[in-house]
Each structure stands twice: as structure tokens, then as C-alpha cells.
Amino acid sequence: MSVMKRVTLIFRSKANKALDRMEDPRETLDYSYQRQLEMLQKVRRGVADVATSRKRVELQMNQIQQQSNKLEKQARDALGAGREDLAREALTRRSSAQNQLNDLQAQYASLQAEEEKLTVASQRLQSKVDAFRTRKETIKATYTAAEAQTRINEAFSGISEEMGDVGMAIQRAEDKTAQMQARAGAIDELLASGALEDMSGTQRDDIQVELDRMGASNDVEFELQKLKGELGSGSAGELEAGAGEAPAGSAQQARPASSSNGEQALPAADVGESAIPSADPQRAGDGT
Amino acid sequence: MIVRILGEGQLSVDDAETAALNELDAKLASAVDAGDEAAFRRALNELLAQVRAVGKPYPADSLEPSELILPHEDASLAEVRQMMTDEGLIPG
Numbered sequence: 288m289s290v291m292k293r294v295t296l297i298f299r300s301k302a303n304k305a306l307d308r309m310e311d312p313r314e315t316l317d318y319s320y321q322r323q324l325e326m327l328q329k330v331r332r333g334v335a336d337v338a339t340s341r342k343r344v345e346l347q348m349n350q351i352q353q354q355s356n357k358l359e360k361q362a363r364d365a366l367g368a369g370r371e372d373l374a375r376e377a378l379t380r381r382s383s384a385q386n387q388l389n390d391l392q393a394q395y396a397s398l399q400a401e402e403e404k405l406t407v408a409s410q411r412l413q414s415k416v417d418a419f420r421t422r423k424e425t426i427k428a429t430y431t432a433a434e435a436q437t438r439i440n441e442a443f444s445g446i447s448e449e450m451g452d453v454g455m456a457i458q459r460a461e462d463k464t465a466q467m468q469a470r471a472g473a474i475d476e477l478l479a480s481g482a483l484e485d486m487s488g489t490q491r492d493d494i495q496v497e498l499d500r501m502g503a504s505n506d507v508e509f510e511l512q513k514l515k516g517e518l519g520s521g522s523a524g525e526l527e528a529g530a531g532e533a534p535a536g537s538a539q540q541a542r543p544a545s546s547s548n549g550e551q552a553l554p555a556a557d558v559g560e561s562a563i564p565s566a567d568p569q570r571a572g573d574g575t
Numbered sequence: 576m577i578v579r580i581l582g583e584g585q586l587s588v589d590d591a592e593t594a595a596l597n598e599l600d601a602k603l604a605s606a607v608d609a610g611d612e613a614a615f616r617r618a619l620n621e622l623l624a625q626v627r628a629v630g631k632p633y634p635a636d637s638l639e640p641s642e643l644i645l646p647h648e649d650a651s652l653a654e655v656r657q658m659m660t661d662e663g664l665i666p667g
Contacts, residue, residue: 290607291600291622293659295644404582411584414635422638445638448579455647456582 302451312435316423323416326450330409333457340464341398343471348391350478355384361494377494401460408456415449577633578626582647586630599625615652623648
């Protein structure tokens with residue numbers, strides 16, 4: 288059977304059924320007009336929902352773009368440090384991020400198209416609702432009840448067709464938005480967990496960890512030398528024996544008890560016994 | 576006659592075009608019957624393109640019903656099948 292005719296038939300009968308008829312045709316007019324206004328609201332809400340979804344995808348695109356840029360910089364840094372293996376890993380992940388980005392771009396375009404369609408649909412419905420309102424007033428003012436029924440039927444068939452069309456458009460947009468939101472939610476979770484930083488799904492951004500470690504070991508050496516210099520000028524070389532760690536902890540515990548001389552307490556504990564008389568019992572205990 | 580493409584609005588199409596549209600419609604119908612997704616897509620695009628080519632936009636503030644109602648452009652085969660039966664066409 289003809290697709291056009293079948294679709295038309297079914298659509299029309301459904302659309303007409305959707306509008307309940309009341310006993311007084313004039314009441315039907317007002318009731319229908321209310322339904323139309325509700326539908327207008329619904330389609331406008333639909334536009335807003337799609338826009339929200341689109342903005343969310345946009346946000347994610349930005350985040351993933353940043354991630355991709357970061358991975359590219361990591362690859363550069365790794366190569367600069369002579370670590371081709373790390374650079375290769377970073378570039379692999381970058382390509383995953385890029386794939387994700389392409390996917391999001393397609394989603395974004397699709398939401399944008401949906402938003403435009405709904406916007407146009409809402410303008411179309413608005414025109415028809417305005418026309419209906421005018422017609423409604425004319426019918427109410429001019430015709431007898433019997434005549435009104437005919438005129439009303441005419442006005443109804445046009446508006447109910449539009450309502451049906453817009454209703455379907457809203458439904459489609461809602462379905463699409465729901466799908467996108469599910470996917471967007473999954474990506475948000477990934478971003479929040481940091482898992483997206485590691486596209487290959489092993490450890491959390493281990494490239495950065497390794498780069499940091501390479502950088503950090505230099506920094507640690509530097510800091511160590513600096514500390515040695517500072518302490519070396521004050522108290523003697525005993526620090527290097529490794530006595531520094533435990534007393535440092537106990538000095539911090541001691542601070543609330545004797546906050547005024549807390550600063551002095553650190554070297555005092557290190558040096559040990561007789562140097563500072565104010566040392567409290569707890570610290571003395573640790574010192575031994 | 577007035578033709579509506581769902582999601583796009585109404586167009587005014589000269590009655591002389593009916594034969595051409597029927598021909599494209601027959602192709603669409605056989606693709607739907609055969610469940611051939613690719614042929615369906617082709618036929619639907621062709622039909623809608625033809626309507627757009629020969630039709631003129633009908634005033635948005637008209638309350639005239641359409642003589643023919645066509646599926647929206649990105650309708651799937653399954654959706655069109657649904658539109659041809661009583662189910663799932665108009666929400667509410």
C-alpha cells in the first residue's frame with residue numbers, strides 16, 4: 288500500500304482523536320486553545336533542553352581538547368628527555384582522545400540540528416496558534432452553534448495536524464537528548480575519575496607520573512643540597528646521619544603544647560640532650 | 576494540494592505532480608515491504624527531494640489540513656512502519 292496515503296490516514300485519525308470534543312463547540316474551542324498553548328510551552332522547553340545538552344557536549348569537547356593538548360606536550364617533553372617509549376604512549380592516548388573528540392563533534396552537530404528544527408517548529412506552531420485564536424474569536428462572535436461546529440472542524444484539522452507534528456518532533460528531540468545525556472554522563476564520570484587522562488586504561492596518567500618523577504628526582508637532589516647547606520651552617524653535620532626524621536614528627540606534636548618555642552624545638556630535638564632546658568617530657572622520651 | 580513533510584511543515588504542490596510522487600511512493604512502499612534499509616533511505620530521500628523541488632512553502636498561519644503527510648527526513652524504516660500502523664505515531 289502507498290506509504291504516503293497510509294501515513295496520512297493514520298496520522299490524521301490519531302491527530303483528530305487527540306483533541307477531545309466537548310458538548311458546547313465554543314468550549315471545545317477554548318479547551319483546544321489551552322492545549323495549543325501547553326504544546327507551545329512544551330516545544331519551547333524542548334528547545335531549552337536540547338540547548339542544555341548541546342552546551343554540555345561543548346564543555347566536554349573543551350575538556351578533552353585540553354587533555355589532548357596536555358598529552359601532546361607530554362609527548363614533546365618525553366621526547367626531549369630521550370624517552371621515546373613514553374612519547375609513543377602519550378601520542379597513542381592522544382589519538383584516543385582525538386577519536387572521542389570527533390565522536391563528540393558529531394553529537395554536537397546533531398544536537399544543533401535538532402535545536403534548529405525545534406526552533407522552527409515552535410515558530411510554525413506559534414503562527415498557527417495565533418491564527419487559531421483569531422479564528423476562534425470570529426467563530427464565537429459570528430456563528431450559531433450549528434455553523435460553529437463546521438467552522439471549528441475546519442480550524443481543528445489544521446491545528447491538530449500541526450500539534451501532532453510538533454508533538455512527534457518533541458518526542459524525537461527528547462529521545463535524542465536522553466541518549467546524549469547518558470553518553471555525556473558516562474564521559475563526565477570518566478573525566479571526574481581521571482580515567483580519561485589515561486586512554487589506554489592502565490594506570491592513572493602514568494606518563495605524567497614518570498615525567499614528574501624524572502623531573503622530581505632532579506628537584507629532590509637540589510632541595511637536599513639546599514637543606515644540607517642551611518642546616519650545615521647552623522648545627523653540625525649530625526643531620527646527615529639520618530636522625531632528622533622521627534624528631535621532626537614529634538616536634539610537630541609538641542607544637543600545640545609549647546607554641547612559643549616550637550620553632551626552636553626542631554633543632555633542639557635533633558641535637559638531643561642538654562641543649563634546651565624547656566624541652567617537654569614527651570620529646571625527651573622520643574629523643575632517646 | 577497541500578503536502579506536509581513531518582518536521583518541516585506544509586508545502587503547496589501542483590496536482591499535476593501527483594503522478595510523479597505516486598511513482599516515488601511506490602518505490603518507497605516496495606522498499607518498506609522488502610525491509611531493504613538502503614533502498615528505503617534512497618526512496619524516501621528521493622520522494623522528499625521531489626516534494627521540496629516542486630512544492631512552495633504554505634503559509635505558516637494557515638489552518639488548512641494537508642492532503643498528504645510524509646515521514647520526516649531521518650525517519651528509520653522501523654519508524655515508518657510504525658507510522659503506517661496505529662502504534663507510536665503521536666505521543667499523548
